Amino acid sequence: MARCELTNSDRIGIKHAREALARSRETRMVDPMVMARVIGRLEASLADVLEILDPDGGTE
Known part of the structure; x- marks a missing residue:
């Protein structure tokens, strides 16, 4: 379940x-x-997931 x-x-x-x-x-x-x-693919994927989790980039 999503948080x-x-x-x-x-x-x-x-x-x-x-x-x-999975490919890696x-x-x-x-x-x-x-x-x-x-x-490179893993870096891009991680950046996308971090953007989903914290769109402000931790600048709160």
Whole structure:
């Protein structure tokens, strides 16, 4: 159960973050380019989820 009201856009962002995490677990990280791509996707997903959780960026 969600702790706050989520919009459809929020749900999509969370879904994409879960997919990026699942892909990162399945990826062999022997190639530096592959590793960089996975890390970039995880960074973007984390930023999206943080924006959902704290839109003000902790500047309260």
